[in-house]
Amino acid sequence: MPSRQWAAHIQDEVLPQATAGVELGADLLELGPGPGAATDWLRHRVRRLVVVEQEEEAAARLADRYAGTNVEVACGDAAALGNPGLGYPDASFDTVVTCTMLHHVPTRAAQDQVLAEAFRVLRPGGVFLGSDSLPSDGLHHFHVGDTYNPVEPAAFLTRLQTVGFAAITLRVGPNLIFTARKESAPSLTVTPTSGSCGKLPPEDQPRR
Numbered sequence: 001m002p003s004r005q006w007a008a009h010i011q012d013e014v015l016p017q018a019t020a021g022v023e024l025g026a027d028l029l030e031l032g033p034g035p036g037a038a039t040d041w042l043r044h045r046v047r048r049l050v051v052v053e054q055e056e057e058a059a060a061r062l063a064d065r066y067a068g069t070n071v072e073v074a075c076g077d078a079a080a081l082g083n084p085g086l087g088y089p090d091a092s093f094d095t096v097v098t099c100t101m102l103h104h105v106p107t108r109a110a111q112d113q114v115l116a117e118a119f120r121v122l123r124p125g126g127v128f129l130g131s132d133s134l135p136s137d138g139l140h141h142f143h144v145g146d147t148y149n150p151v152e153p154a155a156f157l158t159r160l161q162t163v164g165f166a167a168i169t170l171r172v173g174p175n176l177i178f179t180a181r182k183e184s185a186p187s188l189t190v191t192p193t194s195g196s197c198g199k200l201p202p203e204d205q206p207r208r
């Protein structure tokens with residue numbers, strides 16, 4: 001179980017901000033649930049909540065706790081959501097959430113793979129959202145002997161864009177809170193104008 005103080009932080013401060021104005025939809029995927037502070041809050045807001053946790057013991061504890069509920073617990077790597085044992089297809093979730101997890105992913109390449117997988121499994125129009133701790137000496141000391149690879153907010157914006165996300169919001173306060181949308185395919189419209197900018201190139205002119 002998460003400590004009461006940590007659960008209150010995630011449930012009363014982080015998630016209400018991160019989800020404000022977001023339609024969560026029916027199917028939500030949470031990556032790196034750990035002891036389940038976010039899981040407890042999210043599961044009451046969707047029809048189906050899938051959580052992917054890589055530590056076997058943590059996943060087993062969650063599976064016990066949520067047996068018979070709308071939470072499905074899977075043990076595996078968030079950077080490989082299509083692997084055997086997970087096998088989540090493209091466009092299978094309305095929302096993907098990750099809280100305080102990315103800085104536990106040891107390399108930037110692996111973090112980018114998590115972002116790419118979040119994008120892949122989202123339905124068009126779906127949202128990837130969450131939070132993470134900002135780089136600090138205090139956080140560094142807290143993680144002695146543990147993985148510590150915090151994301152740098154300005155670079156995070158570009159990294160989200162690179163895997164395909166748009167309409168990105170980043171809030172940098174005591175921590176980083178983000179939302180990023182997988183846009184539906186844009187429709188192409190050509191608006192004629194009087195200047196050459198609005199004219200079709202010769203090969204695209206309608207035949208008379």
Ligand SMILES: C[S@@+](CC[C@H](N)C(=O)[O-])C[C@H]1O[C@@H](n2cnc3c(N)ncnc32)[C@H](O)[C@@H]1O
Pocket residue numbers: 002010031032033034035036037038052053054055058076077078079098099100101104105
């Ligand atoms: C600090 S805990 C955060 C727990 C919870 N999300 C919260 O905010 O309270 C980070 C969790 O992410 C998990 N994790 C780290 N890398 C992961 C990966 N590649 N795939 C799945 N889970 C991962 C860790 O095992 C750990 O349980």
